[in-house]
Amino acid sequence: KMPIFLAFVVLSGFANKTITGQTCLYVGLGLVAIVLVQMFVHYLSDSLQSAAGYLMFADKRIELGGHLRKLPMGYFTSGNIGKISSVLSTDMVFIEEVAMSTLGNMMSYLLSSLVLLAFMFYLNWQLGLIALIVTILAWLVSKGMNKVSLREAAGRQEQSERLTDAVLSFVEGIGVIK
Numbered sequence: 420k421m422p423i424f425l426a427f428v429v430l431s432g433f434a435n436k437t438i439t440g441q442t443c444l445y446v447g448l449g450l451v452a453i454v455l456v457q458m459f460v461h462y463l464s465d466s467l468q469s470a471a472g473y474l475m476f477a478d479k480r481i482e483l484g485g486h487l488r489k490l491p492m493g494y495f496t497s498g499n500i501g502k503i504s505s506v507l508s509t510d511m512v513f514i515e516e517v518a519m520s521t522l523g524n525m526m527s528y529l530l531s532s533l534v535l536l537a538f539m540f541y542l543n544w545q546l547g548l549i550a551l552i553v554t555i556l557a558w559l560v561s562k563g564m565n566k567v568s569l570r571e572a573a574g575r576q577e578q579s580e581r582l583t584d585a586v587l588s589f590v591e592g593i594g595v596i597k
Contacts, residue, residue, distance in 0.1 A: 420534040421453045427538070464523055472519035476511050483507075509579055 425446050432438030487503065532554060540547030 420531065422450060423534075423538065425449055425453075465520070468519045468523045472515040476515050480507070480511065510576070 429438065429443070429446055432442055536547060536550055536554065539550040
């Protein structure tokens with residue numbers, strides 16, 4: 420959040436009529452350095468998040484394979500193949516690709532909101548208080564939205580399992596018909 424701080428330095432320098440060409444040069448060089456550091460940190464963050472998701476689920480896939488190997492053959496013919504395929508092809512892939520980056524973004528947004536709240540309180544305590552109240556209200560609304568999402572997730576999972584099972588049954592039936 421250093422660009423916000425540097426913008427504050429420049430704006431306060433303009434407001435107080437104390438800004439010099441040397442200050443502008445230092446701010447410009449600082450912005451270039453900050454952008455380079457941010458690029459490097461984002462690259463590391465993205466690659467580490469992806470690696471963490473893939474490595475975490477590589478172990479889970481091996482664990483699931485070991486568990487499935489021990490199940491009787493009747494388990495696979497009683498309509499559970501859709502559930503297994505749905506978990507392997509949809510759920511694990513979704514968590515690997517989306518959930519890890521979402522978790523990283525959430526942490527970044529949380530840190531950003533804390534920094535911006537601190538700036539607001541520094542600039543004006545009334546603005547800081549308003550920003551804090553709005554942040555708390557947004558958190559309460561998002562908490563309610565998460566409850567609805569969790570409630571709908573079970574239905575979504577069930578529909579995905581049924582769809583996968585129907586597709587697999589259809590594909591198996593093509594061979595029988597031919």
